[in-house]
Amino acid sequence: MSVAVDVLRKLEETWEPPAPARHFFTTVDHKVIGKRYLVTSFVFFVLAGLEAVAMRTQLIEPENSFVGPSTYNQLFTMHGVTMIFLFVTPMLSGFGNYVVPLMIGARDMAFPRLNAFSYWVYVLSGIYIYSSFLFAIAPNCGWFCYAPLSEKLATPDRNVDFYSLGLMFLTISTTVGAVNFIVTIFKLRAPGMSLNRLPLFCWAQLATQLSAIFALPALTVANLFQELDRKFDFRFFQPAHGGDTVLYQHLFWIFGHPDVYIIFLPAVGIVSTVIPTFSQRPIVGYTWMALATMATAFVGFGVWVHHMFATGLPQITMAFFSAASLLITIPSGVQIFGWCATAVTGRPILRTPMLFVLGFVVVFVIGGVTGVMFAAIPFDQQVTDSYFVVAHFHYVLFGGAVMPIFAGLYYWFPKLTGRMYNELLGQISFWLIFVGLNMTFFPMHIAGLLGMPRRVYTYLPGLGWDVYNLLSSIGAYVLAAGVAVVAVNLIVSRRSGVAAGDNPFNANTLEWTTSSPPPHYNFAVLPTVRSANPAWDRLDRAEDGARLERGELVLVDGHQALATTVNEAEGDRVLEMPSESPWPLALAFAIGLVFTAVLVDHYATAAILGLLVLASLVGWHVQKPWHHERA
Amino acid sequence: MTTVEPIWTRAETRALGWWAMLLVVATEGTLFATLLASYLYLRFKNVVWPPAGVDKPQVLLPCVATAFLLAAAGAMFLAARALPRARVSAARAGVAAALVCGVAFAMFQFLVVHADWGEFRPSGSAYGSIYYTVVAVLWAHAAAGVLLLGFCLGQLSRGSFRPVRRAALEVGALYTYFVAVAALAVLLTVYLSPQL
Numbered sequence: 001m002s003v004a005v006d007v008l009r010k011l012e013e014t015w016e017p018p019a020p021a022r023h024f025f026t027t028v029d030h031k032v033i034g035k036r037y038l039v040t041s042f043v044f045f046v047l048a049g050l051e052a053v054a055m056r057t058q059l060i061e062p063e064n065s066f067v068g069p070s071t072y073n074q075l076f077t078m079h080g081v082t083m084i085f086l087f088v089t090p091m092l093s094g095f096g097n098y099v100v101p102l103m104i105g106a107r108d109m110a111f112p113r114l115n116a117f118s119y120w121v122y123v124l125s126g127i128y129i130y131s132s133f134l135f136a137i138a139p140n141c142g143w144f145c146y147a148p149l150s151e152k153l154a155t156p157d158r159n160v161d162f163y164s165l166g167l168m169f170l171t172i173s174t175t176v177g178a179v180n181f182i183v184t185i186f187k188l189r190a191p192g193m194s195l196n197r198l199p200l201f202c203w204a205q206l207a208t209q210l211s212a213i214f215a216l217p218a219l220t221v222a223n224l225f226q227e228l229d230r231k232f233d234f235r236f237f238q239p240a241h242g243g244d245t246v247l248y249q250h251l252f253w254i255f256g257h258p259d260v261y262i263i264f265l266p267a268v269g270i271v272s273t274v275i276p277t278f279s280q281r282p283i284v285g286y287t288w289m290a291l292a293t294m295a296t297a298f299v300g301f302g303v304w305v306h307h308m309f310a311t312g313l314p315q316i317t318m319a320f321f322s323a324a325s326l327l328i329t330i331p332s333g334v335q336i337f338g339w340c341a342t343a344v345t346g347r348p349i350l351r352t353p354m355l356f357v358l359g360f361v362v363v364f365v366i367g368g369v370t371g372v373m374f375a376a377i378p379f380d381q382q383v384t385d386s387y388f389v390v391a392h393f394h395y396v397l398f399g400g401a402v403m404p405i406f407a408g409l410y411y412w413f414p415k416l417t418g419r420m421y422n423e424l425l426g427q428i429s430f431w432l433i434f435v436g437l438n439m440t441f442f443p444m445h446i447a448g449l450l451g452m453p454r455r456v457y458t459y460l461p462g463l464g465w466d467v468y469n470l471l472s473s474i475g476a477y478v479l480a481a482g483v484a485v486v487a488v489n490l491i492v493s494r495r496s497g498v499a500a501g502d503n504p505f506n507a508n509t510l511e512w513t514t515s516s517p518p519p520h521y522n523f524a525v526l527p528t529v530r531s532a533n534p535a536w537d538r539l540d541r542a543e544d545g546a547r548l549e550r551g552e553l554v555l556v557d558g559h560q561a562l563a564t565t566v567n568e569a570e571g572d573r574v575l576e577m578p579s580e581s582p583w584p585l586a587l588a589f590a591i592g593l594v595f596t597a598v599l600v601d602h603y604a605t606a607a608i609l610g611l612l613v614l615a616s617l618v619g620w621h622v623q624k625p626w627h628h629e630r631a
Numbered sequence: 632m633t634t635v636e637p638i639w640t641r642a643e644t645r646a647l648g649w650w651a652m653l654l655v656v657a658t659e660g661t662l663f664a665t666l667l668a669s670y671l672y673l674r675f676k677n678v679v680w681p682p683a684g685v686d687k688p689q690v691l692l693p694c695v696a697t698a699f700l701l702a703a704a705g706a707m708f709l710a711a712r713a714l715p716r717a718r719v720s721a722a723r724a725g726v727a728a729a730l731v732c733g734v735a736f737a738m739f740q741f742l743v744v745h746a747d748w749g750e751f752r753p754s755g756s757a758y759g760s761i762y763y764t765v766v767a768v769l770w771a772h773a774a775a776g777v778l779l780l781g782f783c784l785g786q787l788s789r790g791s792f793r794p795v796r797r798a799a800l801e802v803g804a805l806y807t808y809f810v811a812v813a814a815l816a817v818l819l820t821v822y823l824s825p826q827l
Contacts, residue, residue, distance in 0.1 A: 110647050179654045183647055213654055217662035221669065224764070234753050234760035236669075242677045242757035247669060254665070563647065575647070621782075 003551040008524055010556040015520035018580060026580040028112035029520065033119045034098025035416060038409075040123055041091035042487075047130070048082035049480055051075045056440070056476035059469045062461040072457035073140035074159070078133075080143030081163065084263065085170055086126045088401050092266035093118075093177055095408050096205045098416065100181065102511035102518060103199050105190025105527040105534075107561040108577055110183040113584050113620065114176050120588035121173035128592060129166035132159065139163035142455065144256060145226070147237035147248040152230045160230060161599055164223035169595045171216050171223075178209035178216075188561060189569040190510065191553075192529040196290075197569075199509050199532070200283060203290045204269025207297035208262050214301065215258035222251035231601065246311055253304035261300040263397060265293060267404035268335060271357050274407050275339050277507040278354035279346025282533050285338045292331035292338075299328045309377050310384040318377050325375035332368060336361065351505075352426030356407035359434045363399025367392060370445070385455075388448025394441040406433065406486060413490060414504050418516040419497030425489040432482030439475025443468035508533035513541055526553045526562055529569075583620035590616045646798035649805060656809040659772065663813045666768060667820045670761045674824075681825060682756045689743065693822040696739035697814045700773065703732035704811035707780075707804040714787075714800050722800060723787045726780055729807055733777040736814070740770055762821060769810075769817050776810045779803050 017023045027033065055075050058066040067075065097115065101108055109115045132138040137157045141150050150160045185206050189198070198206075225248070228234035235241035237248055276283045283289055305313065305321035339361060348354065370392040374380045383389060406429075413421050447468040452459065459465055503512035512535045514523055525548045531537055547553050555562060559577045564570055590612040597606035674680045681687060710725025744766055753763040783803040 111651065114651075175658055178658075179651050182654055183650045187647055187650060213658045214661050217658055218665050220662065221665045225669070225760075228753070228760065228764065232753065234764070235755075235757045236673075236760050238757070241755070242673065242682060243760070244673060244676050244757070247672055247676075250672070251665065251669070 002549065004524075004548045007548060007551055007554045007556055011519070011521045011524060011554070014556065014559060017520065023580065025585050026116075026582050028108070028116045028578065028580055028584070030097050030101050030109045030112065030115055031416075031518065031522075033115050034094050034096075036119055037090050037094025037097055037122070038416075040119075040126070041087050041094060044082050044086040044126060045091070045483075046487075048079050048087055049483060051079040051082070053476055053480055055079065056473040058457060059459075060473035061470070062459050062463075062466055064458060067457070069457045070140070073455075074133075074136075074138040076455055077139045077142055077145075077163075078130075081129065081139060081167075083397070084143060084259070085167065086122075086129070088263045088397070088405070089174065089259075090122055091405055092208070092263070092401070093122075093174075095270065095405075095412065096181060096266060099412060099511055100184060100202055100205055101188065102415075102514065102522055103202055103509050104185065104188060104193060105510050105523060105529065106184065106188040107522050107526075107555075109180050110188055111180045113578050113581050114180050116581070117584035117588055118173045118177040118180065120585045121176075121591065122170065124588055124592040125166055125170035125173065128169055128595065129162055132162040137162070139166075144249075144252050146252075147226065147229070147245045150226055150230075150248075151237060158599065160226065164226045164230075165595050165599055168220055168223045168227075169592065171220055172591065174212055175216055178212040181205055181209040182213070186566045187563050187572075189564050190527045190529050190534075191562070191564060191569060191571055193534075193564075193569045195567055195569075196287070197529055197532045197534075198290070200272035200286070200289055200293070201266075201269035201509070203293050204265045204272065207293045208265045208269075211258045211262050211265070211297045211300065215255045215262065217255075218251050219255035219259075222248055222255070225251070227598075231598075246308070246313075249308050249311060250304070253307045254301075257304040257307065258297070258300045260396070261297055263401045265297060267360075267401040268293065268296075270404040270408040270411070271339060271360060272335070273507075273509065274353045274357045274404075274411050275342050276346070276533075277411075277505050278349045278351060278357075279343050280349070280506065281342065281346035282508070283338060284341040284345065285334070286532055288334050289338045292334040295331040296328065296335075299324065299331065303328060306375060306380065309380040322375050322377055326372065329368065329372060336365065352421070352423060352430060353407040353411040355427060355430040356403050356410065356433075359430065360399055360403035360407065363395055363403060363434075363437065367395030367397075367399050371396060383448055385453055386448035387444045387452045387454055390454050391441050391444035391448060394437075394444070398437050398441065403433075403437075406430075409486065409490065411505070412511075413493070414500030415511055415516050415518070417494050417497070418500055419493055419495075420500050420504060421493040421497060422489050425485055429482050429485035429489060432478055432485060434482075436475050436477075436479030436482050440472050440479055441475070443471040443475075447472075503535060508536045510534050513544075524548055524554060526555065528553070579623070581620065581623055583616055583623065587613065587616035587620060646801060648798045649801045652802045652805045656805060660809065660813070662768070663816060666761075666765050667816060670765060670820055673757045673761055677757070681751075681758045685751045685756070685758060687825050688762070688822045689746065690822055690826065692739055692743045692746075693818055696736050696743065697811075697818045699732045699736040699739065700807075700811040700814045703729040703736070703776075703780075704808050706732060707807040711800055711804040714797055719787060723784065726784045726787060726800070726803065729803075730777060730780040730784060733773055733780060733807075736773055737770065737777065740766065740773070744770075765817055765821055769814060772810050772813060776803075776806055779806055 017027060017029065054067060055072065058064050058072060097109070137159045139145065139162055140159045141155060141163065145160060145163050148154055185198070185202050225234070225236040229236050229238070235243045237243045237245045239245065272283055272289060302324040303321055305317060306325045309318055374392065410421055410426055447465050450464050452465045500516050502514065502516055510527055513527060525544045527534065527544050528540060530540055534540060555574060559579065561575045561577050563572045563575050565572050590609060594606050594609045594613060597603070597609055706725045706729040710722045710729065713721035713725060751759045753759045780803055783799045786799040
């Protein structure tokens, strides 16, 4: 028996998952968890889409009565919360989970159990927030849930509690996910993949997760203060007792604006991945693109006050943040020029992922231009809380994040499933979505400039808003049809698409050098990298095959992975990766129970359930590593 | 089957857990920075701080409590230096000392809060709200640190599996330094700055 056959047999034996019934609850495989993130977040996307369609149906004509004001408040709040927290961010985490270890030539994430824990907390927190609909008390205070509207006096029911406790619960997932991504990217790269050869998608993930590390605490503090005010009569946001409502806005937007980049940057990473592949040339200005990604994340922390220009802050404060808001266009501009230069100097192939990316560039530039308009304080104050704002952020977020997400879904679909999507349906879905989103959101600019305020459940006839609302509503149905075509295409192609092969697009990153779908261990031989486009380095990949024959860099003595040095990615140490475990789910569930007890004001029960959390932590740590179980 | 692996001699020495803890410290440090910034924000929004009827915070006991945490950090520093030199008993003694200091901090801090509780409540004013919140968050972090140090001590008491116990010690030491620095920042902001 040759060495290669022996190595593959041993890897299969070592990494093969247990029986499916157990595997479902215990898996720590980043590919399985990544796919779960993608599917779960798509379900939340559908829910948010249904909420949006309901709102647009309500606004299709003046004085409509499809939904009442109370339901409408819950719909727009849950639409925002779902899109931001339960769809876009987790969807991009799903791509990261699936793709990052493959892109850097690793066998898993740095902390596989933490990865599973992160997913379970995400699912449970989503269920937690959505369960509020069962009692008709879904959050109704807008996705940023300002004080004093959120105070007990204004919202006595538990709507706000679902919001703030649910987000605190979800933040645990996002934070541990960020830790996991950063350590994985710094420490688990393939030998030779020095930082200046790191794929731009990974740079984008790195920038995103670093932003999350420093941005999320402000949201946690805001939610904590909100709950302390509501449940224990604290006075953070009550001016009569020395509190201040604007403090909430500061805290929220110190998180909120970096969160725009937490959403946007991974999407940018997808764009920087798709364009070189479908232009068949390396990205133009790799170093500048990587630096621009990090600079965007960094400057993103200095612009939060531009969400608060109408709150009466001192002029000098607003001038500073206005300048910072203009500054952020520079790294964004660098990226847009880099993408355009890559496409123009390459051989653009207009397949579905590339169409979505080009659509992104057009839509995002429009959203970016209106964003620059908001940096001008007098203009901002004029259109604050009007539909112009709604139009702007949908261009930025739908154009800037959701379009690249569709590009990513089509792009990596062959890798995930081993099958190709239907190209014709793909292109139809693109045009439906592109036309639908412009038809939905462009008229909102005009309605806003004509004075239509956001978050109204109806309006009077004769104000000049009717036709723009009608167009927006029809556009929303077209958009929904486009999303439905995407879903049908992917579901049908998963079963009946033609076989994709390892690298159907001749892409340049490492995930395309392993089979589609990849084996449980990702790579039989840990790849060695000597450029930023390793899949195009034919000699290096041939050398990987030769190493397999010699049994080099295969790490078959257990559930092993290789840690490398942070900067140069030289071999550091062989790691023993943890086995599958039920404890991440148990811990997530226990924490969910604690949050539920707090929600219903059963604090003694919450304390007792806290012991369950501790017990789960103990269980997690006493479980022996993989090779001990197999021995 | 014989497989050929390079000999990994570079060993950057830091366990993955240490890198994870570094990031946890970064995010928790940001949490404290946000809390203290909120404290200062509310302070400068109020002309009288602490509000009328509430005395300035006590100084001596909080200083003593913080000193215990600084001592815990020192003990963990010595323990972390001892283990790579195979002085396991010295490392164990260092962790045990840090553990005792952590418990002492928790007790002293409890005495401080107990005395304050008789004087003012969080529901009385924004000052009370932010004061008790900051102190409770610090106390919770110290309590988590005590649990972590207990885990380190358990690892050091086991005979085998050296890399794991070294990683646990590195992680525990890093967290202890962080809590000590956070306590110092809380002392300066919440207890000493109102004296100025």
